[in-house]
Amino acid sequence: MGSSQSRVAKVQNRDTEVSLDFQLRAIFAANPAASTDFQRLIRKWSRDGQRPEAAAAR
Numbered sequence: 001m002g003s004s005q006s007r008v009a010k011v012q013n014r015d016t017e018v019s020l021d022f023q024l025r026a027i028f029a030a031n032p033a034a035s036t037d038f039q040r041l042i043r044k045w046s047r048d049g050q051r052p053e054a055a056a057a058r
Helices: 005-012 020-030 033-048 053-055
Strands: none
Touching: 005 020, 020 033
Protein backbone atom coordinates (compact mmCIF):
# COMPACT_ATOMS: atom_id res chain seq x y z
CA MET A 1 0.00 0.00 0.00
CA GLY A 2 2.92 2.30 0.45
CA SER A 3 1.87 3.52 3.90
CA SER A 4 3.46 3.49 7.30
CA GLN A 5 2.74 0.70 9.74
CA SER A 6 1.08 3.16 12.12
CA ARG A 7 -1.43 4.24 9.45
CA VAL A 8 -2.19 0.62 8.56
CA ALA A 9 -2.66 -0.15 12.26
CA LYS A 10 -5.18 2.70 12.50
CA VAL A 11 -7.23 1.11 9.69
CA GLN A 12 -7.05 -2.28 11.38
CA ASN A 13 -8.21 -0.75 14.67
CA ARG A 14 -11.07 1.14 13.00
CA ASP A 15 -9.73 4.53 14.01
CA THR A 16 -12.34 7.17 13.19
CA GLU A 17 -9.61 9.61 12.08
CA VAL A 18 -8.69 7.46 9.04
CA SER A 19 -10.05 8.92 5.79
CA LEU A 20 -12.54 7.03 3.66
CA ASP A 21 -10.06 7.19 0.79
CA PHE A 22 -7.40 5.42 2.84
CA GLN A 23 -9.89 2.83 4.11
CA LEU A 24 -10.93 1.98 0.56
CA ARG A 25 -7.31 1.77 -0.61
CA ALA A 26 -6.62 -0.66 2.23
CA ILE A 27 -9.62 -2.81 1.29
CA PHE A 28 -8.65 -2.89 -2.38
CA ALA A 29 -5.03 -3.71 -1.53
CA ALA A 30 -6.10 -6.61 0.68
CA ASN A 31 -8.76 -7.86 -1.74
CA PRO A 32 -8.46 -6.67 -5.36
CA ALA A 33 -11.82 -8.25 -6.25
CA ALA A 34 -13.47 -5.79 -3.86
CA SER A 35 -12.77 -3.06 -6.40
CA THR A 36 -14.97 -4.79 -8.96
CA ASP A 37 -17.74 -5.27 -6.39
CA PHE A 38 -17.53 -1.63 -5.38
CA GLN A 39 -17.71 -0.48 -9.02
CA ARG A 40 -20.85 -2.61 -9.54
CA LEU A 41 -22.44 -1.07 -6.47
CA ILE A 42 -21.70 2.47 -7.66
CA ARG A 43 -23.15 1.66 -11.11
CA LYS A 44 -26.28 0.23 -9.50
CA TRP A 45 -26.77 3.34 -7.37
CA SER A 46 -26.23 5.53 -10.44
CA ARG A 47 -28.66 3.50 -12.53
CA ASP A 48 -31.33 3.48 -9.81
CA GLY A 49 -30.85 7.18 -9.16
CA GLN A 50 -30.36 6.47 -5.49
CA ARG A 51 -27.94 7.85 -2.98
CA PRO A 52 -26.36 5.27 -0.66
CA GLU A 53 -28.35 6.62 2.33
CA ALA A 54 -31.66 6.12 0.50
CA ALA A 55 -30.76 2.57 -0.47
CA ALA A 56 -29.75 1.72 3.11
CA ALA A 57 -33.04 3.07 4.49
CA ARG A 58 -35.09 0.56 2.52
